[in-house]
Amino acid sequence: MDKKLKTNVLMIGKSGVGKSSLLNYIFGLELEKTGTGRPVTAEGLYQHAYDCGAAFTINLYDTWGLEANQAERWQDLIMTEVKRHDCNHIAEWFHTIIYVFSAKSARIEGFEKAIIRELIDQGNRVMTVLSHCDLPNVDGAIHEMEAIIEDLGIYRRNIVRACSVTKKLLGGLESEPFGMEDIIHNIRENLWQSICLKVPGNVLTHAQLLLENWRNDVYDYIEETVTVFNASSQSTVNRINDYAGHSVEVIYEAISQYGEEKMAEAITYYCQLVDQLNALAGERTGKPEWGRFTDFDFSRDRVDMVCELLANLVVGLIPLAIFFLPSINRDNRVQEFKDGIDASYNRMLETLTHETQKLGVQLLQMQAE
Numbered sequence: 001m002d003k004k005l006k007t008n009v010l011m012i013g014k015s016g017v018g019k020s021s022l023l024n025y026i027f028g029l030e031l032e033k034t035g036t037g038r039p040v041t042a043e044g045l046y047q048h049a050y051d052c053g054a055a056f057t058i059n060l061y062d063t064w065g066l067e068a069n070q071a072e073r074w075q076d077l078i079m080t081e082v083k084r085h086d087c088n089h090i091a092e093w094f095h096t097i098i099y100v101f102s103a104k105s106a107r108i109e110g111f112e113k114a115i116i117r118e119l120i121d122q123g124n125r126v127m128t129v130l131s132h133c134d135l136p137n138v139d140g141a142i143h144e145m146e147a148i149i150e151d152l153g154i155y156r157r158n159i160v161r162a163c164s165v166t167k168k169l170l171g172g173l174e175s176e177p178f179g180m181e182d183i184i185h186n187i188r189e190n191l192w193q194s195i196c197l198k199v200p201g202n203v204l205t206h207a208q209l210l211l212e213n214w215r216n217d218v219y220d221y222i223e224e225t226v227t228v229f230n231a232s233s234q235s236t237v238n239r240i241n242d243y244a245g246h247s248v249e250v251i252y253e254a255i256s257q258y259g260e261e262k263m264a265e266a267i268t269y270y271c272q273l274v275d276q277l278n279a280l281a282g283e284r285t286g287k288p289e290w291g292r293f294t295d296f297d298f299s300r301d302r303v304d305m306v307c308e309l310l311a312n313l314v315v316g317l318i319p320l321a322i323f324f325l326p327s328i329n330r331d332n333r334v335q336e337f338k339d340g341i342d343a344s345y346n347r348m349l350e351t352l353t354h355e356t357q358k359l360g361v362q363l364l365q366m367q368a369e
Contacts, residue, residue: 013100018131071111106141125190134163
């Protein structure tokens with residue numbers, strides 16, 4: 001079984017903006033010829049797998065041929081692939097989405113704005129990199145482009161100025177590449193923020209499915225239990241309450257266990273990826289590790305802290321007692337029972353929604369600790 005750690009990187013940008021040199025600068029990847037690699041689609045989205053040592057592989061998805069004259073097709077291609085990767089398993093996510101613009105062209109086209117807006121609207125963390133920022137007389141263009149990108153909803157820290165190659169200057173001097181440190185730092189931070197948003201959302205989706213199954217199961221129990229002879233009996237009410245209460249406690253335990261497993265999986269993956277990024281950064285800069293990363297270090301023992309938060313997620317969610325008005329008619333009585341179960345379901349789902357949102361905020365706050 002393949003035990004290698006893999007990370008998925010989506011690199012978006014028109015031809016000529018410097019994607020190849022940027023990837024070589026960040027990860028030390030010598031990109032293959034444009035249009036090679038495994039075609040993800042038949043129309044210009046390509047996947048390249050690069051082995052970075054024995055333990056780490058970077059899967060790069062490159063938008064080859066992205067141009068304005070096919071804007072709608074490109075937007076559909078990108079969003080389809082992003083949604084395909086947005087699943088329950090963190091290893092399948094796009095851990096890094098980088099949109100590259102060239103300060104030399106000084107232009108952000110309308111279709112590119114639309115792609116960024118949709119990526120953000122779908123809950124993705126997008127980093128923009130302005131390449132060729134070492135060129136003379138581009139300061140004005142850089143400021144204008146940064147203002148446009150911020151208006152699209154990209155945080156300032158996710159707008160990185162970069163130069164990917166060493167260049168000869170007048171007088172025999174050389175310009176040094178820059179931007180790598182900010183890019184790798186943002187990769188780490190954006191992935192953690194994605195975890196904070198996606199994992200609680202995934203827990204909620206799973207919880208909703210379990211609760212829907214619980215409601216349907218109790219419906220069936222009601223249909224089987226209530227007869228024309230016991231419809232008005234208090235013992236019938238007690239039996240349904242006991243069944244609903246016991247089965248929902250099993251559901252709560254399953255929700256908590258699922259959440260703990262998913263968060264532990266996410267944090268373990270995050271820590272492993274950070275280790276590999278630090279190693280790559282050291283190779284690219286000649287430094288064994290970067291001190292500025294220590295303020296965002298995430299040790300594996302924090303899994304226990306997160307599990308405690310998840311355990312508290314269902315505290316106070318006790319089954320509602322079901323009270324009914326007396327009724328002899330069996331069908332009316334069955335509907336009253338089902339209405340009571342619906343009320344319990346809606347209250348539990350509302351509480352779980354609130355608690356998972358709160359969990360996301362708590363996880364984000366852990367970043368600053």
